[in-house]
Amino acid sequence: MKRSFYFFLLLSFTVNTTKVISQAFNTADYTKAAWMTCRFYGGQRSSTISKTPTNWLLLNHGVGYDFYSDADNGYSVAGGWSDCGDNVRFGQTQYYSAYMLLKGYDLWPNGYGDYYSQNYAGYNAAQDFTWEGGHHDPDGIPDILNEVKYATDYFILCTRNSTTFYYQVGDGSYDHTVWVTTVKKATEAISNGGCPRNVYKNPKDASMASFCGATLALMSRKYRQYDSVYADTCLAHALLAYAYAKAHPGTAGNADVNGSSFYGANAKWQDDYATMCTELYYATNDTSYKTEALSYAGNLSTYNYCFGYNNNDDIAAYNLATLGSSSAATLLDKFASGYKTDVDANGIYQGGNTSWGPLRYNANSAFIVAIDNLYHGITAVDPFIYKQIDFIMGNNSIKSQTVTSNLSFIVGFGTNTCQHPHHRNIYLDDNNVSNSTVLTIPTRNAQFGYLVGGVRSGSYDDTRSDYQVAEGGIDYSACLVGTLAYILAQTTPAPAGVTVSPTTVSIVVDSTSTVTATVAPTNATNKSVIWTSSNTSVATVNTSGVITAVGVGTCNVTATSTNNSTVTALVAVTVTMPTSIESFSLSSSNMNVYPMPFDKILTITAGSNMKSVSLLSISGAVISEQYANGQKEVQIQTDQLAKGVVLVKVVFEDNSTRIIKAVK
Numbered sequence: 001m002k003r004s005f006y007f008f009l010l011l012s013f014t015v016n017t018t019k020v021i022s023q024a025f026n027t028a029d030y031t032k033a034a035w036m037t038c039r040f041y042g043g044q045r046s047s048t049i050s051k052t053p054t055n056w057l058l059l060n061h062g063v064g065y066d067f068y069s070d071a072d073n074g075y076s077v078a079g080g081w082s083d084c085g086d087n088v089r090f091g092q093t094q095y096y097s098a099y100m101l102l103k104g105y106d107l108w109p110n111g112y113g114d115y116y117s118q119n120y121a122g123y124n125a126a127q128d129f130t131w132e133g134g135h136h137d138p139d140g141i142p143d144i145l146n147e148v149k150y151a152t153d154y155f156i157l158c159t160r161n162s163t164t165f166y167y168q169v170g171d172g173s174y175d176h177t178v179w180v181t182t183v184k185k186a187t188e189a190i191s192n193g194g195c196p197r198n199v200y201k202n203p204k205d206a207s208m209a210s211f212c213g214a215t216l217a218l219m220s221r222k223y224r225q226y227d228s229v230y231a232d233t234c235l236a237h238a239l240l241a242y243a244y245a246k247a248h249p250g251t252a253g254n255a256d257v258n259g260s261s262f263y264g265a266n267a268k269w270q271d272d273y274a275t276m277c278t279e280l281y282y283a284t285n286d287t288s289y290k291t292e293a294l295s296y297a298g299n300l301s302t303y304n305y306c307f308g309y310n311n312n313d314d315i316a317a318y319n320l321a322t323l324g325s326s327s328a329a330t331l332l333d334k335f336a337s338g339y340k341t342d343v344d345a346n347g348i349y350q351g352g353n354t355s356w357g358p359l360r361y362n363a364n365s366a367f368i369v370a371i372d373n374l375y376h377g378i379t380a381v382d383p384f385i386y387k388q389i390d391f392i393m394g395n396n397s398i399k400s401q402t403v404t405s406n407l408s409f410i411v412g413f414g415t416n417t418c419q420h421p422h423h424r425n426i427y428l429d430d431n432n433v434s435n436s437t438v439l440t441i442p443t444r445n446a447q448f449g450y451l452v453g454g455v456r457s458g459s460y461d462d463t464r465s466d467y468q469v470a471e472g473g474i475d476y477s478a479c480l481v482g483t484l485a486y487i488l489a490q491t492t493p494a495p496a497g498v499t500v501s502p503t504t505v506s507i508v509v510d511s512t513s514t515v516t517a518t519v520a521p522t523n524a525t526n527k528s529v530i531w532t533s534s535n536t537s538v539a540t541v542n543t544s545g546v547i548t549a550v551g552v553g554t555c556n557v558t559a560t561s562t563n564n565s566t567v568t569a570l571v572a573v574t575v576t577m578p579t580s581i582e583s584f585s586l587s588s589s590n591m592n593v594y595p596m597p598f599d600k601i602l603t604i605t606a607g608s609n610m611k612s613v614s615l616l617s618i619s620g621a622v623i624s625e626q627y628a629n630g631q632k633e634v635q636i637q638t639d640q641l642a643k644g645v646v647l648v649k650v651v652f653e654d655n656s657t658r659i660i661k662a663v664k
Contacts, residue, residue, distance in 0.1 A: 034484040036449030044081040066182035080154030084473035085423035091167030092263040095211035104482025111485030114528030118146040140543035162243035168200040184430040205252035206245040210272035213241030217279035270299035271316035278319040306352035336372035339365035357453030360476040362388040367479035400462040409454040412447035422471035435465035517559035577620035600639040616647040
């Protein structure tokens with residue numbers, strides 16, 4: 001965990017050099033690194049109130065969940081990401097990191113892939129979490145959105161209303177006491193970081209609330225094509241964050257029960273507030289937010305350091321430049337050119353903190369150069385960007401206790417990777433071992449994708465206790481994920497076409513059929529598609545291409561590239577009733593009707609909440625329909641119904657259907 005950064009000005013900024021070995025990474029290397037560093041955030045997940053295991057490092061470790069009970073007098077604030085190798089949720093890095101991750105996707109969507117579902121079902125079923133194992137289970141949603149959504153679910157809780165904003169859960173001084181996984185730590189004494197943990201709210205700070213609001217506003221745009229209701233919820237809570245930030249100008253550092261300092265206050269709040277207003281403008285098209293954002297252009301300035309969680313003028317300059325601010329555009333150029341000149345003889349960036357987590361600044365500076373190039377329409381990848389990212393991936397002469405050269409600072413990437421990162425969950429060890437004990441990463445967690453702080457020259461101390469270089473954090477990796485996506489977006493083709501198989505589907509009511517989509521070219525990074533139905537009363541389709549027949553009729557199911565809405569393919573769907581009533585069951589595992597035969601009243605019960613209940617003739621014509629309003633038992637008056645056979649159709653709240661036969 002990072003300690004106070006107030007001592008930065010005391011650091012020596014002497015430029016060191018290290019020989020950069022000639023090594024070219026190919027597209028496959030960048031793709032694997034992008035997958036690993038994105039999935040890293042799934043290894044930072046803190047449990048929600050549901051107690052469902054969600055952190056892939058811990059899925060099969062003990063009960064698999066940890067701080068599900070985090071709450072403020074009964075109001076749940078569980079979820080989100082642990083900060084680093086320890087387990088506090090600090091607002092200073094949480095909100096910044098989520099925004100930078102999502103902003104990268106906003107700028108370079110073609111650089112992001114869809115390899116797994118939000119619960120990592122493919123890897124978990126095989127108990128193989130490696131890239132080479134190939135147990136991917138794409139769900140039609142880019143992985144980056146699955147990861148960021150876990151954060152925005154938490155952000156929605158944190159923006160309780162316009163006057164209540166939660167910014168921290170847990171205490172750093174307690175959290176450092178024992179070396180165990182979060183599954184075990186949640187059961188420890190409070191003084192050892194266990195539950196119940198302290199919850200902190202309502203800081204005099206606009207910076208954290210602004211990054212929270214910016215993330216939610218941006219998510220409302222990026223996730224709308226997958227779930228419009230969720231998108232609306234994100235926007236509503238973005239406005240709550242906006243109201244809070246507007247009423248609380250200022251910045252604040254972390255809280256701690258013992259007064260310990262881990263994260264200092266942001267350098268200023270105005271830049272982050274401008275970023276939030278920019279995202280609200282793009283989300284709502286309300287020009288008042290644009291005007292308000294531009295009014296802060298004069299508050300932006302150079303700061304003689306490097307972009308990071310506490311110095312954010314760079315991203316604000318880009319955002320305001322896109323709104324038309326010439327001064328912001330000029331400032332963005334100054335940042336980019338400054339980073340490109342503050343390098344050693346081999347082109348490796350030397351700014352930021354040179355002893356505590358220096359490589360995060362190499363990733364951050366590369367990201368800023370990338371957005372500057374984007375602003376100017378430059379499509380070629382700047383050599384500066386390659387040099388920083390390649391150095392992190394292993395294009396260097398750094399050695400460790402076990403590696404003689406070419407050390408990868410991304411845990412699990414390559415053969416010469418760091419072996420002993422400062423991270424409690426990766427080792428799955430609950431023995432509270434001493435710092436001198438050497439722990440081994442289990443094979444299932446080996447490809448963690450964790451960017452450690454690292455070094456820029458000489459030797460790397462691959463020792464778990466050396467947190468200044470062996471620890472990483474959610475803020476360390478955010479710009480690395482984005483810059484890897486930038487490289488892929490610039491060097492691999494965008495989706496140009498999509499085909500579906502089969503192109504026609506004929507099914508009967510209450511049955512399913514699966515269709516597949518193939519995106520061309522084969523080397524496009526993002527091959528995910530969005531499935532939609534032109535008439536959901538006839539057939540629905542899920543994110544995996546499973547079509548469910550709902551009612552008689554025809555419709556089109558469309559596969560659309562997530563990154564190019566003009567790239568589409570159609571499946572013609574025809575839904576009919578079965579040719580005989582024998583095709584239907586007299587009962588279902590999820591519902592039942594009685595009495596049988598019935599007379600004046602027919603009762604339907606179900607194990608799930610029902611949305612509607614209909615009576616159909618054998619030909620499929622609707623006799624009657626009534627809404628169930630989420631009930632699990634519905635009674636229908638049938639005294640006016642003629643004797644004979646009818647079909648009872650139930651639509652559940654998840655839009656699944658069941659049809660069974662009944663006789664009067």
